[in-house]
Amino acid sequence: MTRQIEVAQNLAALKSRITRAALSCGRNPEEITLIAVTKTFPLSDIQILYDLGERNFGENRDQEGSAKAPELADDCIWHFQGQIQSNKLKSIASWADVIHSIDDFSHAQKLSALVEKKDIFLQVSLGDGLNRGGIDPESLPGLIDQILALENLKIRGLMSVAPLEIDPDIAFSALAKVRDEVAQIHPEIREISAGMSHDFESAIKSGATHIRVGSQILGVRA
Ligand SMILES: *Cc1c(COP(=O)(O)O)cnc(C)c1O
Numbered sequence: 001m002t003r004q005i006e007v008a009q010n011l012a013a014l015k016s017r018i019t020r021a022a023l024s025c026g027r028n029p030e031e032i033t034l035i036a037v038t039k040t041f042p043l044s045d046i047q048i049l050y051d052l053g054e055r056n057f058g059e060n061r062d063q064e065g066s067a068k069a070p071e072l073a074d075d076c077i078w079h080f081q082g083q084i085q086s087n088k089l090k091s092i093a094s095w096a097d098v099i100h101s102i103d104d105f106s107h108a109q110k111l112s113a114l115v116e117k118k119d120i121f122l123q124v125s126l127g128d129g130l131n132r133g134g135i136d137p138e139s140l141p142g143l144i145d146q147i148l149a150l151e152n153l154k155i156r157g158l159m160s161v162a163p164l165e166i167d168p169d170i171a172f173s174a175l176a177k178v179r180d181e182v183a184q185i186h187p188e189i190r191e192i193s194a195g196m197s198h199d200f201e202s203a204i205k206s207g208a209t210h211i212r213v214g215s216q217i218l219g220v221r222a
Pocket residue numbers: 037039060081082161195196197198212213214215216
């Protein structure tokens with residue numbers, strides 16, 4: 001089997017699962033953006049996905065994203081979802097169209113000074129002890145107020161990674177509740193970036209608008 005056929009089959013299987021998950025909870029599958037997480041995989045795989053019609057790609061490391069993004073066509077939308085190091089923000093902002101992992105005002109402030117406009121998600125911690133990043137939900141309203149006072153950032157929504165030790169249904173419904181509370185005050189902050197290969201169906205049930213899926217499409221990472 002060629003790599004093209006393998007990736008095409010994985011992608012088709014994933015998309016039918018996305019459609020089924022959406023329809024089973026009365027959602028329109030079209031309102032769910034698939035971000036193909038291409039970290040550790042070569043450019044040739046991204047090109048295959050591009051040729052299959054995918055345009056949204058996710059990377060976790062600046063070094064990788066900054067090397068890959070310029071090699072692909074301009075109509076790709078690049079998402080950064082990794083841990084942010086302050087000294088990498090300028091480079092990240094140069095290739096990533098959307099940054100999903102802002103959880104700290106100093107990063108937001110620095111980013112706002114570097115860009116004319118950038119779409120961001122705020123990463124929320126769902127109570128894990130494993131440090132997968134994110135701000136505590138109690139501190140989120142304060143961070144939002146601080147960031148809204150900056151000029152150049154558009155907060156599109158909330159992002160989270162479900163803690164390993166919590167049932168993803170419970171984790172993602174908690175995230176949806178946090179989003180609902182935020183949206184009562186700030187109706188424009190309404191998107192949810194949640195769900196990976198092993199839990200995207202659960203995230204879709206809880207209203208995810210962006211799912212970030214890697215291994216289900218491209219295989220196990222080395
Ligand atoms: C790697 C990664 C993903 C994709 O994970 P898969 O299990 O390969 O689907 C999604 N989100 C984040 C933050 C990641 O680091």
